[in-house]
Amino acid sequence: MRAPSKFKLSSLVVGVATLFSASVSLADTGTPGLISTDAPGKWTKGDLHTHTVESDDSRTTQTLDFLLKKSFDYKLDWLALTNHLRASSYDNNGNKLPSSVAFAYPMESYEIQHVKALQSAGTYADKKIFSGFEWDVPTHDHVGVTLFDNATTLDTATRGVREFQYRFTTLAEDQFDSQDVAVWKSRGVTRTNSTAADALTALSWLKTNYPTTSFATLNHPSRNPGKYTVNDLRQMNDLAPDILFMIEGMVGNQMEPDRGGYTSDYTSANLPNRVYGGVDAMVAKVGGMWDALLGEGRHIWNIADSDSHFKIDSSSNSSGYYPGEYSKNYLWMPDTATGSAGMIDSLRAGRLFGVFGDLIDALDFRVVGSSGTAYMGQTIDVGSGERVKFTIKFKSPETNNYLKPVDGDQLAYMKPVVNHVDLIVGDVTAKAAAGTPAYSVATNASTHVLKRFTAADWKVGADGYASITVQLQVNKNQYFRLRGTNLAVDTPGLSSGGEPLADQKATGDNTTRLNAINDRNYSSLWFYSNPVFVTVH
Known part of the structure; x- marks a missing residue:
């Protein structure tokens, strides 16, 4: 990676001096997170990866009501419930079921029905709450999947979830309703759940059956060595670009001793399977896998989730922060965005940024040229040699959710402060064949x-x-993205030359370890924007 330069911009400018200027160039003002835009809309906050007691690795204390209260106490606007697509042994209140069953059934009978009842009674009626699931992908790691019945509501396609679980997981057949199994077999359904090809078959099934009302997220992609190659990502995105278009680069489970739950041995060979400032290596490494995909013009976006299972249990095991407590996605949603179509279209548009620890709570990143204005996720077409204007505008809140001690209820009243913001650029060339x-x-x-x-x-x-x-003069196709941090350029153990270092394991007795994890996380805060593409004609 080349060092940043304040003066030499040869990748962008040929034979012409380039002007950098810092000024208040945007006339718009308003509430945090709301920036003037090309169409009426608003910034919203949400989480696409959460668990309740119905997941086999959660805790009975993390009931659905508990999770919802935490999420909306932390001011989220929308929430995806994504329990594991495995066997479930509890209802949404933590009551033991007579016997375990495929999760698709309690999702329908308990989770979805309870949310509907709450919203019908006026509780969380102004929130977008929908159910998806986290799938154990054959030969790979986890993918979050959400499929809706239609474009006008946020109703989960429960029949589709049942069939998906039967087709594409290894759960024993006796965990499914016998009548469902009989119907599937009468239709010639076969179970394909063991190879990488089977994973692609599942994406094809989503594309065939829910082409406009489903989406998938690549969760904690580098957590385990050898689970994903760039070939895998290209294949998946080539096959279903309107379904698999998000990488959970800003992973959850930030309260684990191995930050993000990245537990592979701390060896040089496993550096690609670490998190850097809490961010998966795919996204954190400048010029790495995410940049390889963006460099083909692929619309693949980074997201930030909690992966909430529980925070600290009675045995002092720790997992992750609650939804909205530490990780947030800020998503622009037009006023016209309604139902599942509005949700998916907003996500697919890529006008979003992820943040840890409320380092910022507003970001406007735009590129202005003769043809108009492009925002995150968009492309602007300009003439070769044209000077275009990049504007960056951000704001930090007065305080964040830093608790000290971590298991107490007293805020540390930490005001997050951005130390520096990086403007990152990469060339865009033809898509690899x-x-x-x-x-x-x-x-x-x-x-x-x-x-x-x-x-x-x-x-x-x-x-x-x-x-x-x-202001830059551009001469070739490129993309531009941002990242920012509260870290100084060289912070021992956390950053070197402005690049985040691999996060190390937290150790010690229970109290020491838990507070060390929390202190480390709030010492190393980051935000990442999605890119703006500039196409030169």
Whole structure:
């Protein structure tokens, strides 16, 4: 990776000096998270990866009501319930079932019915709550899947979930309703649940049966060595680009001693299977796998989730923060976005950013050229040699949810402060063709930190927003993305040369370990934007 430069921008500019300027260039003001835009809409906060007692590795204390209260106490606007697609032994209140059954059934009978009853009675009626599941993908790791009945509601396609679980998991047949099994067998349904090809078959099934009302997220993708190659990601995205278009780069389970639950041996060989500032190596490494995919112009977005199972149990085991407590997705939703179509279209549009520890609570990143304005997830078309304007505007809240001690109820009243923001650029070239050597290339050598902004480069306006303007002359197809942190460029054990270091395991007795985990996490806060693409004609 090339070092960032304040003066040499040869990848963007040929024979012309480039001007950097820092100023309050955006006239818009307003409430945090709301920036003037091209169409009426609003920023919303949510989590796409959560668990309740109905997951076999959660705790009986994490009932559905408990999870919902925590999520919305932390001011989320929408929430995906994604319990494991395995056998379930409890109802949503933590009561033991007479016998375990395929999760698709208690999802329908308990989880979904309880949410509907609450919202019908006026509780959480203004929130978007929907049920999906986390699937143990054959030969790979977990993928979160959500499928809706239709485009106008957020109703889960429960018949589809039952059939998906039968077809694409290894759960014993006697865990399914015998009448369902008989119907599936009468239709010639076969179980395909053991190979990488079977994983692609499942994506094909979603594409055939729920082409516009389903989506999938690649959860904690590098957690275990050898589970995903860049070929796998390309194959999945090539097969179903409108379904698999999100990587959970900002992973959950941040309260585990091995940050994010990345428990492989701490060896050099496993550095690709670590988190860096809590972020999966695919996304955290500049010029790495995510950049390789973006460098083909692929619309694959990074997201931030809690993966909440429980926080700290009675035995002082720790897992993750509650939804909205530490990790957040900020998603732009147009006023016209309703039902599942509105939710999926908003996610697919990619106008979102992820953040840890409320480092920021608002971000406006746009590129303005002669053809108009492009926001995160969008593409702007400009003439070769045209000067375009990049504007970055962000804001941090007065305090975050840092508790000290971690198992208490007293806020530390930490004001998160951004130390620097990186503008990262990479070239966009033709999409790699399957079967060619390029299809296996997991890096983008052109990607680098173009400019590192500090407080000396931005001005804070009366509205509390820090604003930066950058003018660049562009001559080739590229993408631009942002990341920011509260860390100094060189922070022992956490960052070096502005790059996050691999997170180390927290040790010690229960009290020491738990507080060390929490202190480490709030010492190393990050946000990542999704990219803006610039196409030159």
